[in-house]
Amino acid sequence: MKTAYKPFLAALLLLVPLFSQAQPQAGAGQRLTPQVMARLFPPGVVSPEYNADGSVTFRCQAADAASVVLDTQMLPAAQPMVRGEGGVWSLTVTPGKPDIYPYCFIVDGKRIADPNNPFIFPNENFKNSLADVRGPEPSVQDIRDVPHGKVSYRFYHSKTCGIDRVMTVYTPAGYDPAGSERLPVLYLIHGMTDTYETWFKVGRVNNILDNLIADGLARRMIVVMPYANPYPEMMRQGLADRYDSMDTDRVTREILDDVKPFIESNYKVRTSARDRAVAGFSLGGRQALACGLGNPKEFQWVCAMAPAIFGEEYRTNFSDGTYAPVASLNKSFRLVWIGTGTSDFLIGASRSLDAYLTENGVKHTFYTPDGGHTWMNCRDYLTHIAQLLFK
Amino acid sequence: MKTAYKPFLAALLLLVPLFSQAQPQAGAGQRLTPQVMARLFPPGVVSPEYNADGSVTFRCQAADAASVVLDTQMLPAAQPMVRGEGGVWSLTVTPGKPDIYPYCFIVDGKRIADPNNPFIFPNENFKNSLADVRGPEPSVQDIRDVPHGKVSYRFYHSKTCGIDRVMTVYTPAGYDPAGSERLPVLYLIHGMTDTYETWFKVGRVNNILDNLIADGLARRMIVVMPYANPYPEMMRQGLADRYDSMDTDRVTREILDDVKPFIESNYKVRTSARDRAVAGFSLGGRQALACGLGNPKEFQWVCAMAPAIFGEEYRTNFSDGTYAPVASLNKSFRLVWIGTGTSDFLIGASRSLDAYLTENGVKHTFYTPDGGHTWMNCRDYLTHIAQLLFK
Numbered sequence: 001m002k003t004a005y006k007p008f009l010a011a012l013l014l015l016v017p018l019f020s021q022a023q024p025q026a027g028a029g030q031r032l033t034p035q036v037m038a039r040l041f042p043p044g045v046v047s048p049e050y051n052a053d054g055s056v057t058f059r060c061q062a063a064d065a066a067s068v069v070l071d072t073q074m075l076p077a078a079q080p081m082v083r084g085e086g087g088v089w090s091l092t093v094t095p096g097k098p099d100i101y102p103y104c105f106i107v108d109g110k111r112i113a114d115p116n117n118p119f120i121f122p123n124e125n126f127k128n129s130l131a132d133v134r135g136p137e138p139s140v141q142d143i144r145d146v147p148h149g150k151v152s153y154r155f156y157h158s159k160t161c162g163i164d165r166v167m168t169v170y171t172p173a174g175y176d177p178a179g180s181e182r183l184p185v186l187y188l189i190h191g192m193t194d195t196y197e198t199w200f201k202v203g204r205v206n207n208i209l210d211n212l213i214a215d216g217l218a219r220r221m222i223v224v225m226p227y228a229n230p231y232p233e234m235m236r237q238g239l240a241d242r243y244d245s246m247d248t249d250r251v252t253r254e255i256l257d258d259v260k261p262f263i264e265s266n267y268k269v270r271t272s273a274r275d276r277a278v279a280g281f282s283l284g285g286r287q288a289l290a291c292g293l294g295n296p297k298e299f300q301w302v303c304a305m306a307p308a309i310f311g312e313e314y315r316t317n318f319s320d321g322t323y324a325p326v327a328s329l330n331k332s333f334r335l336v337w338i339g340t341g342t343s344d345f346l347i348g349a350s351r352s353l354d355a356y357l358t359e360n361g362v363k364h365t366f367y368t369p370d371g372g373h374t375w376m377n378c379r380d381y382l383t384h385i386a387q388l389l390f391k
Numbered sequence: 392m393k394t395a396y397k398p399f400l401a402a403l404l405l406l407v408p409l410f411s412q413a414q415p416q417a418g419a420g421q422r423l424t425p426q427v428m429a430r431l432f433p434p435g436v437v438s439p440e441y442n443a444d445g446s447v448t449f450r451c452q453a454a455d456a457a458s459v460v461l462d463t464q465m466l467p468a469a470q471p472m473v474r475g476e477g478g479v480w481s482l483t484v485t486p487g488k489p490d491i492y493p494y495c496f497i498v499d500g501k502r503i504a505d506p507n508n509p510f511i512f513p514n515e516n517f518k519n520s521l522a523d524v525r526g527p528e529p530s531v532q533d534i535r536d537v538p539h540g541k542v543s544y545r546f547y548h549s550k551t552c553g554i555d556r557v558m559t560v561y562t563p564a565g566y567d568p569a570g571s572e573r574l575p576v577l578y579l580i581h582g583m584t585d586t587y588e589t590w591f592k593v594g595r596v597n598n599i600l601d602n603l604i605a606d607g608l609a610r611r612m613i614v615v616m617p618y619a620n621p622y623p624e625m626m627r628q629g630l631a632d633r634y635d636s637m638d639t640d641r642v643t644r645e646i647l648d649d650v651k652p653f654i655e656s657n658y659k660v661r662t663s664a665r666d667r668a669v670a671g672f673s674l675g676g677r678q679a680l681a682c683g684l685g686n687p688k689e690f691q692w693v694c695a696m697a698p699a700i701f702g703e704e705y706r707t708n709f710s711d712g713t714y715a716p717v718a719s720l721n722k723s724f725r726l727v728w729i730g731t732g733t734s735d736f737l738i739g740a741s742r743s744l745d746a747y748l749t750e751n752g753v754k755h756t757f758y759t760p761d762g763g764h765t766w767m768n769c770r771d772y773l774t775h776i777a778q779l780l781f782k
Contacts (some may be wrong), residue, residue: 124507143555
């Protein structure tokens with residue numbers, strides 16, 4: 001696509017909302033013709049368009065708007081878009097490097113996902129779209145010509161929460177429930193307001209694992225992505241009266257009492273702590289620390305990605321039983337891993353925890369790449385830990 | 392939740408965008424406290440809220456907007472929302488019956504998905520949210536306490552399109568690739584601008600099949616949901632120069648040459664035409680007719696849901712080889728099924744096709760429930776055909 005808005009394409013796109021969205025405002029039985037559709041429906045636009053020079057053109061149809069702004073993590077700050085023909089606002093930008101970047105349009109002050117991009121960032125409280133900017137060579141997060149695993153949506157009843165729930169599960173290529181191979185399991189928790197889909201759709205767990213496994217860089221493993229926030233459904237069913245984001249204990253119980261038994265009875269997996277890992281990002285990093293460091297008989301691998309820990313609360317956690325005693329960590333855990341970007345607003349708490357572990361002689365990894373509290377960094381963290389786990 | 396906006400909840404929701412979306416505008420290493428977060432982030436709202444009396448309250452935070460309108464298929468027409476405290480617009484409405492309804496907010500003329508609802512209608516050209524209004528008793532589309540199948544995202548290389556692609560696949564509870572049971576397969580195609588996720592997320596294929604199978608009303612089957620539109624990725628890779636929505640032939644070739652071989656080599660399925668069905672909605676109904684009626688050696692079950700057929704073009708299709716000759720249908724097909732709502736704008740073409748089949752003595756089913764060109768009707772169509780297939 002060299003141009004945004006070819007007349008031919010526009011004519012075809014007249015069909016778009018008609019066939020799918022809603023009951024159009026036409027009489028039942030009216031004869032379907034392109035003319036009828038042209039009257040009923042406005043054309044769409046192409047956005048994002050990925051240009052050969054590595055730039056990306058974003059477009060937003062908003063004829064009545066006074067202002068449209070592009071807000072994307074590929075730029076240091078939001079940028080105004082330019083109004084063009086037909087009320088289509090556009091902007092072409094070039095990211096510093098190829099990656100998958102969240103973005104939204106701010107139309108007269110209101111943040112909206114790109115209507116013409118089906119790739120949505122799964123989240124409870126905002127609607128961002130994803131721009132998938134690829135480089136000349138495929139990266140670890142791109143689909144490559146290697147054997148592909150799959151991601152399955154699994155439905156189960158949670159005794160801990162009293163509701164029916166869903167999780168996503170990655171199994172590697174060639175996983176055979178009837179074979180002799182038993183796989184280790186990584187339990188991977190999303191960030192606050194993310195969902196059980198975010199590590200799959202934004203984190204690209206399947207591509208990253210497919211590629212690392214194909215290259216011999218990661219062990220074959222199953223990755224389980226639970227939904228750490230049961231509150232919306234619990235509140236709806238009268239089982240909770242508020243959203244308690246700090247209820248880390250429930251997340252641990254859900255994983256140990258519901259998710260783990262489901263996985264271990266439905267998948268061909270290893271069932272010792274040696275073969276179980278827990279990891280998480282942000283609020284999920286806080287939960288991974290509590291779930292992992294608090295249960296050394298269940299997990300020997302614990303990874304916290306930009307964990308949301310407050311001040312020096314870990315001192316209390318190590319002494320009140322929330323975590324195992326700090327002196328026991330070297331004996332209990334094969335990996336204690338913390339990763340936080342140097343410009344992440346949570347880097348201070350991570351540095352403090354790193355220093356505390358060092359002072360106490362705890363073997364651990366502290367990974368501090370560039371970057372902030374982003375899913376670009378999350379994919380990098382996953383790429384790192386996947387090469388360490390179960391080895 | 393009895394109120395929209397409790398101070399306590401609001402305080403917790405201050406955390407929301409911080410932990411997940413983006414690099415907040417705070418210095419790296421700044422100590423994380425609730426006060427820091429309160430300064431940086433505004434609170435969220437609860438939307439939709441499902442009330443005990445069957446009504447639904449929608450809320451949209453838009454302090455600067457002059458007008459916010461609720462557009463939902465649960466109402467005959469869009470309704471203005473009312474501005475309340477803190478710039479939160481709200482409206483409480485009661486649908487005629489419990490169902491899953493698409494909706495969006497129109498903020499100063501711009502259609503947006505509900506920022507606080509994670510349930511999105513997967514689509515290429517609009518962003519609607521889904522309100523899941525349940526009745527006192529679970530319906531066929533609700534999750535019930537029955538054995539649950541799963542939905543898997545499968546990644547493959549399409550020779551027909553020259554690109555890597557994805558499909559979703561439903562397998563019923565207890566499906567065992569190493570067992571002796573071989574299952575029949577339904578290939579199920581979405582509507583125009585929908586995606587390979589729409590039948591799963593909006594069509595609720597898994598719940599409907601789980602429930603019908605548990606009740607002994609449907610045979611156990613695998614449901615394959617391909618992505619009928621390869622053009623965005625093909626254009627990006629220079630393999631196509633425009634989106635050709637009328638390229639029905641490519642959809643058929645993709646299903647027969649790529650999707651079917653993938654399924655038949657990766658799943659324990661039956662491989663005769665007797666055990667293969669093809670169905671689709673809207674543009675997908677048009678594609679299902681071409682794929683199915685055009686390939687009697689591949690499919691003996693063909694279901695068109697509100698198919699997008701233009702005028703009397705089927706007369707040509709039956710004579711030029713697009714479809715098998717009309718006189719051969721009774722011998723070749725076990726089910727020819729057309730379903731279209733009586734207020735669907737495509738009912739005229741369906742009635743015309745029904746009359747033509749009747750005139751020509753073709754055994755077929757013509758199902759005409761109330762309702763329009765909606766996914767409420769789609770779930771009803773699927774519920775009907777699932778009870779007919781492979782029997």
